[in-house]
Structures are given as C-alpha cells and as structure tokens.
Amino acid sequence: MAMRKAKLAVWKFASCDGCQLSLLDCEDELLAVAGAVDMAHFPEATSAQVKGPYDLSLVEGSITTPHDAARIHQVRRASQTLITIGACATAGGIQALRNFRNVREFLGIVYAHPEYIETLSLSTPISTHVLVDFELRGCPINKHQLLDVIAAFLHKRKPVTPAHSVCLECKRRGSVCVMVAHGLPCLGPVTHAGCGAICPAYQRGCYACFGPMESPNAPALADWLMSHGAGDSAIVRAFRTYNAYTESFRKESEAHER
Amino acid sequence: MSGRTIKVDYLSRVEGEGSLFVRIKDEQVVDAQFKIFEPPRFFEAFLRGRHFTEAPDITARICGICPVAYQMSAVHAMEDACGVKVEGPLRELRRLLYCGEWIESHVLHISMLHAPDFLGYPDAIRMAADHPEAVQRALTLKKIGNEIVTVLGGREIHPINVKVGGFHRAPRARELAPLSERLKWGLDAALETVRWTAALEIPDFSGDYEFVALRHSDEYPFNEGKLVSDRGLDIPSREYDHHFVEEHVERTHALHSIRMGGGAYMVGPLARYALNFDRLSPVAQEAARAAGLGPICRNPFRSIIVRAVETVYACDEALRIIGDYEPPPSPAIAVPPRAGTGYACTEAPRGMLYHRYRIDGSGIIRDAKIVPPTAQNQKQIEDDLRRLVQGRLELPQDQLTRQCEQAIRNYDPCISCATHFLRLTIERL
Numbered sequence: 146m147a148m149r150k151a152k153l154a155v156w157k158f159a160s161c162d163g164c165q166l167s168l169l170d171c172e173d174e175l176l177a178v179a180g181a182v183d184m185a186h187f188p189e190a191t192s193a194q195v196k197g198p199y200d201l202s203l204v205e206g207s208i209t210t211p212h213d214a215a216r217i218h219q220v221r222r223a224s225q226t227l228i229t230i231g232a233c234a235t236a237g238g239i240q241a242l243r244n245f246r247n248v249r250e251f252l253g254i255v256y257a258h259p260e261y262i263e264t265l266s267l268s269t270p271i272s273t274h275v276l277v278d279f280e281l282r283g284c285p286i287n288k289h290q291l292l293d294v295i296a297a298f299l300h301k302r303k304p305v306t307p308a309h310s311v312c313l314e315c316k317r318r319g320s321v322c323v324m325v326a327h328g329l330p331c332l333g334p335v336t337h338a339g340c341g342a343i344c345p346a347y348q349r350g351c352y353a354c355f356g357p358m359e360s361p362n363a364p365a366l367a368d369w370l371m372s373h374g375a376g377d378s379a380i381v382r383a384f385r386t387y388n389a390y391t392e393s394f395r396k397e398s399e400a401h402e403r
Numbered sequence: 404m405s406g407r408t409i410k411v412d413y414l415s416r417v418e419g420e421g422s423l424f425v426r427i428k429d430e431q432v433v434d435a436q437f438k439i440f441e442p443p444r445f446f447e448a449f450l451r452g453r454h455f456t457e458a459p460d461i462t463a464r465i466c467g468i469c470p471v472a473y474q475m476s477a478v479h480a481m482e483d484a485c486g487v488k489v490e491g492p493l494r495e496l497r498r499l500l501y502c503g504e505w506i507e508s509h510v511l512h513i514s515m516l517h518a519p520d521f522l523g524y525p526d527a528i529r530m531a532a533d534h535p536e537a538v539q540r541a542l543t544l545k546k547i548g549n550e551i552v553t554v555l556g557g558r559e560i561h562p563i564n565v566k567v568g569g570f571h572r573a574p575r576a577r578e579l580a581p582l583s584e585r586l587k588w589g590l591d592a593a594l595e596t597v598r599w600t601a602a603l604e605i606p607d608f609s610g611d612y613e614f615v616a617l618r619h620s621d622e623y624p625f626n627e628g629k630l631v632s633d634r635g636l637d638i639p640s641r642e643y644d645h646h647f648v649e650e651h652v653e654r655t656h657a658l659h660s661i662r663m664g665g666g667a668y669m670v671g672p673l674a675r676y677a678l679n680f681d682r683l684s685p686v687a688q689e690a691a692r693a694a695g696l697g698p699i700c701r702n703p704f705r706s707i708i709v710r711a712v713e714t715v716y717a718c719d720e721a722l723r724i725i726g727d728y729e730p731p732p733s734p735a736i737a738v739p740p741r742a743g744t745g746y747a748c749t750e751a752p753r754g755m756l757y758h759r760y761r762i763d764g765s766g767i768i769r770d771a772k773i774v775p776p777t778a779q780n781q782k783q784i785e786d787d788l789r790r791l792v793q794g795r796l797e798l799p800q801d802q803l804t805r806q807c808e809q810a811i812r813n814y815d816p817c818i819s820c821a822t823h824f825l826r827l828t829i830e831r832l
Contacts (some may be wrong), residue, residue: 157419157420158442159441159442159444160467161464161465161466161467161470162418162419162466162467162468162817163464163466163467163468163470163560163561164467165467166467166468166560167560169511169515170507170545170549170559170560172542172543172545172546172549173542173546175528175542176528176531176538176542179528179531184526184528187526188413188414188415188416189415189416189417189418190415190416190515190526190527190528191415191416191525191526191528191529192415192416192519192525192526192808193525193526193529194415209442209443209444210442213442238464239444239446239449239461239464240442240444240445242445242449243445243448243449246448246449248445264442264443284464284561285467285558285560285561340558343557343558343563344557344563344571346557347557347563347564347570347571347572348571348572348734349563349564349566349571349572352460352563354561379454382453382454382457386460386461387464
C-alpha cells in the first residue's frame with residue numbers, strides 16, 4: 146500500500162512574506178518537495194485548500210492583533226508538528242520595535258482614524274502563545290536550512306541547525322575578520338549561525354538577522370563596540386533590529402538606553 | 404435574482420492577507436471592496452530615530468518579494484537629502500540589481516501566481532503535471548534573476564550589500580561574467596515566455612486608466628526619472644506629495660491613494676509600458692509587437708504578457724550592463740549627512756514606489772513616508788472589480804468569483820507592503 150503523503154500547511158501572521166517565499170525560491174528542489182508532501186494549505190502558492198489536521202505546519206510572522214492571538218491556537222490544534230520560520234515567528238520580528246514604545250498613545254497620534262486599527266501593544270513570537278516544536282531562525286531564513294528541516298521532519302530526525310556563532314561560519318568561509326582587520330562593528334560573535342556569514346564576505350559587519358546564538362555574551366561585545374567608538378545610542382540600535390525582543394538583545398539594548 | 408454577494412475571505416496566490424467583497428442589488432453593483440487585513444507593522448514609525456544609513460536594511464523588511472525596490476528608493480532618497488549623486492558603474496550596478504529583482508519577481512508572478520488562473524489550475528505545481536516545460540522554464544529563469552540578486556546583494560531575500568552611496572563591496576568582473584552565459588539562455592526563455600503568455604485565452608476587458616510611471620530621458624525606468632502620466636502629469640519625485648493624497652478608509656489597513664483633484668490611477672507594468680514603450684530595447688519591442696501588443700495596452704488581463712516583455716528587457720539590460728562592466732574605483736562614494744528632506748521614486752516590479760525622509764544634521768531620521776505600489780493601485784483594483792462584475796452578471800457565481808480573483812491578481816498585489824503606511828501628522832521623538 147502506498148504511504149500517505151504528509152500534509153504540509155504554511156501559515157502567515159505579521160510578516161513580509163519573505164520566509165515562505167524561501168520555499169518558492171528553492172527552484173531546483175521545489176517540484177521534488179511538492180512530490181514528497183501534500184501542499185494542503187499554502188495560500189501564497191495555491192488556491193487549493195485541504196482541510197486539517199496537518200502533519201506539519203510552517204508558521205511565518207509574529208502575533209500583533211487580537212484576531213491573530215486567537216488564530217494561532219486554531220493553527221496549533223490543527224497541527225501535529227508546528228515549526229516557526231523566521232525572526233518574526235521566532236522572536237517577534239522587526240514589528241517588535243513597537244514593544245519599546247507606547248503603541249496605544251502612538252496610534253492615537255499618528256493615525257488619522259486610530260479607531261479603525263486593531264493592534265496589540267506587543268509583537269510577540271509564536272512560542273509566547275502556543276507550544277512550538279522547532280524554531281528556524283533568520284530574517285530571512287536560509288532556504289537550505291528550510292529544506293533540511295522539512296527533510297528532517299519527513300525522516301523523523303533532528304534538523305541540523307548548529308547554535309554556535311556566525312564567527313565559526315566566517316572562519317569556515319575563509320573571510321578575514323572585519324572587526325580585527327578593519328575595526329568594523331560586527332555582531333557575529335553573539336549571533337546564531339545559519340546565514341553562511343554573508344556580511345563579512347561583503348566587507349561589512351554582521352547585523353544579527355539570525356538573532357542571538359546559544360548563550361551569547363552581549364555585554365562583552367557591547368564593551369568592545371564602546372571601546373571602538375560606538376556610543377550608547379548606536380549600541381541600542383545595533384541590538385534593536387530584527388530580533389530586538391529576544392531576551393539577551395533586549396537586555397543589552399535596555400542597558401544602554403538612557 | 405435581485406441581490407447577491409461575491410465574497411472571497413482569503414485571497415490566495417498574492418503576497419499578504421486580503422479579501423474581496425462585491426455586493427449586487429437589482430442587477431447593479433453597489434459595493435466593491437478589496438480589503439486588506441494584514442496587520443499594520445508601523446515601519447514609518449520605527450524608522451524615526453534610526454540612522455539614515457540603516458534605512459536600506461530596515462526598509463528591505465517591508466517586503467520579502469521586492470526588497471530591492473525598497474532598498475533602491477531608500478538609498479536614492481537619502482542621497483537626495485544629502486545632495487549626493489551616484490553615477491557611473493555604481494549606478495549601473497544598481498540597475499543590474501533591479502534587473503535581477505524584476506526577473507525573479509515577474510517570473511514568479513507570471514508562472515506561479517497568475518498563469519494558473521488562465522489555465523484553470525489551483526497552482527503552478529499542479530499545472531506542472533500538464534505543462535512541465537513551461538514550469539521548468541519558469542523555475543530556471545526565476546533562478547537566474549535570484550542569482551543576479553545573490554551575486555550582487557549577498558542573498559536573494561533582503562540583500563545585505565546595498566548601502567547609501569553604493570555598495571559595501573563591488574563585484575569583480577569575474578564574479579559577474581558567469582551570469583552572462585545564463586542570461587543568454589534566460590533571454591531566449593523570456594522570449595518564449597512572451598509567446599507562451601500571448602497564447603493564453605485573455606478575457607476581453609479594458610479600462611480608461613490614468614497611467615502613472617517614471618520616465619527617464621534615455622532608458623526604461625528603474626531607479627530614476629520624472630513622474631509622468633498620460634493625462635499631463637510631469638513632475639520630479641520631490642513633488643509627489645503635491646499631486647497624490649492618501650485617504651484612510653475604515654475597511655482596510657492600507658490607505659487609498661488618489662490623484663489630487665482626480666481619482667484612481669494605475670501604476671505597474673501596464674503604466675510603465677504605455678509611457679515608455681519607446682525606451683524598451685529593440686528585442687523587447689519586437690517581442691511585444693509579435694505578441695500583438697500595441698504601444699499601449701489597456702487590458703489589465705494582458706499585463707501577464709507585458710510582464711513577460713519586461714522580463715525580456717531585464718535580461719537584455721542585464722546582459723548589456725555585465726558586458727560593459729568595469730569595476731568602480733571604490734564600492735561606494737561618501738555621503739556625509741546634512742539636515743534636509745530627500746525624495747525618491749523607483750519602479751518596483753509592481754509599480755512606482757515613493758519614499759520621503761527628513762533627516763537631521765547627524766543623520767538621524769526624523770520623519771519617513773513610504774507609499775508602496777499596491778496601496779496606489781488599491782482604488783483602481785476596486786474600480787476594476789465593479790466594472791468587471793457589472794459586465795458579467797450573467798456568469799454563474801463560481802466563475803464570476805474566479806474572474807474577480809484573477810482581476811485582482813492582474814495587479815500582482817503585494818498586500819504585505821501595502822499596509823505600512825501611516826499618516827504622520829505630529830512630530831514625536
């Protein structure tokens with residue numbers, strides 16, 4: 146008897162669509178993936194919809210509205226395995242920059258008709274709301290890692306996404322350290338590997354789009370940046386980008402906020 | 404039948420979250436709504452207080468499908484504010500990056516999001532079972548666009564190499580050269596795509612649109628040009644705010660753009676094409692003629708062919724740029740900040756994208772305004788829906804609903820982008 150194909154669902158919350166686009170950007174592998182799973186719910190790619198439950202749900206985007214805070218529970222109930230893809234779903238995303246301000250007051254000032262807008266004061270990761278089986282980092286995610294995660298799920302093994310810093314990828318790539326050689330500010334030492342250390346290969350410092358590595362030493366890096374001329378406001382901005390609401394980055398940015 | 408409604412709660416094969424709603428009473432369309440329920444993400448708000456050099460990385464995150472467009476509008480606006488002009492090979496590299504984005508984005512839309520409508524499939528993957536060659540060709544062509552963006556930008560989504568003043572690192576000629584071989588194949592594939600789309604069965608529908616696009620003195624527009632329309636508009640980007648206005652409408656999270664003292668207008672491939680046919684390269688013009696397109700096309704369902712023609716142009720233009728490429732002496736020119744306001748419009752794949760920033764003397768952004776193409780097309784999309792349904796009331800509900808969805812997809816709407824704008828009336832830091 147033929148094996149039943151795993152039912153794949155892709156869900157979107159507050160996001161730029163880039164992480165789910167990564168799947169369509171797997172040009173060489175897309176038809177193979179489509180052959181291996183049943184794309185049961187993927188509105189960006191198909192108007193066909195198969196009812197749940199789903200074997201695997203990929204969730205993009207953060208929770209920013211009361212409606213989405215309820216919807217994520219429905220997604221969880223309909224999903225055997227739930228994997229978040231990208232910085233928004235995993236860390237609250239760039240939308241989480243609102244978390245450092247008073248959004249209620251802000252809304253009233255900037256919108257012509259704030260009463261039309263329904264939004265929460267915080268942008269939160271999916272794991273704040275429901276149990277998440279695996280988190281894939283990155284703004285955007287790395288499509289090769291995404292393929293590995295899907296393959297790992299299909300073969301019931303653990304995905305290969307090392308938690309060490311970007312520095313190791315940089316060494317492996319043979320790039321010269323932009324901090325040591327050029328004194329450029331670089332967040333590589335505290336940033337989760339996965340991108341392939343692209344930025345130093347293009348002569349710029351890492352800006353931490355993959356978020357904090359496992360046990361980052363953010364205060365030590367901030368000290369180094371200070372000693373190389375960065376002021377507090379530059380350090381606040383450096384830690385407040387696409388993963389600003391992760392614990393280590395948030396604490397470090399708050400320590401430098403005056 | 405005196406009253407009925409057409410409703411699609413969650414539009415598929417578009418970027419972001421939106422729905423459509425049409426109400427018919429006594430054989431008259433009384434309401435047509437293209438509704439965006441994508442949550443607001445407040446980009447203009449949190450750009451304030453950031454350093455002007457951070458804008459290209461931050462604004463890229465507005466859209467995963469056209470990040471280059473956001474980066475290009477941002478760097479041009481910042482350079483405008485600082486009184487700096489980027490010329491020569493750096494300017495050419497920016498055009499090359501845009502070629503990459505146009506190719507990948509247009510081909511994604513043509514083959515994976517829009518063509519299934521014309522051929523009756525729910526998606527490109529199921530379409531591939533009956534049209535394997537077309538889908539395989541599209542995937543390979545799309546990949547070439549992504550390769551350009553990756554070589555030049557570091558990665559295809561949210562490229563990291565774009566900088567105010569140029570790039571962090573300029574490519575070596577030998578990094579670009581391999582793309583030429585691929586692009587030669589790509590040009591043929593794009594020409595084949597024009598023929599393939601021209602053979603689709605296209606609904607008979609057209610409109611008296613006001614087309615708005617950039618127009619440059621001697622090139623098909625990507626990054627620069629005057630803002631023109633076929634009804635007499637002819638202004639520099641910095642005068643955008645004097646001619647266009649946004650309305651905050653209750654049912655949608657995106658503001659509606661209209662021409663001041665006028666109504667809806669259209670940006671995107673049809674507008675660019677109609678206003679710049681004479682600026683297309685000969686091979687693209689010839690492909691358009693062979694596909695039966697005149698110099699102006701007013702049927703939005705034929706935008707799928709126009710996108711294919713623009714893909715031909717982008718492949719051709721990329722080949723030209725790579726062939727002529729001499730690495731610049733420096734990957735970027737210095738852009739010291741100065742207090743002022745900068746403006747820029749560029750041509751995203753979906754249409755003209757406007758950015759305005761006010762920065763202070765230390766380069767901190769004090770105010771930002773971003774008007775994406777889909778927000779500008781929103782009102783026009785609703786007008787299309789209204790006219791389309793009014794002319795096809797006899798169609799069964801499911802067919803009419805499908806045509807409405809297809810009519811929205813004509814615009815390749817990027818709903819994620821369209822939610823970001825805010826009217827910032829009070830300065831607050």
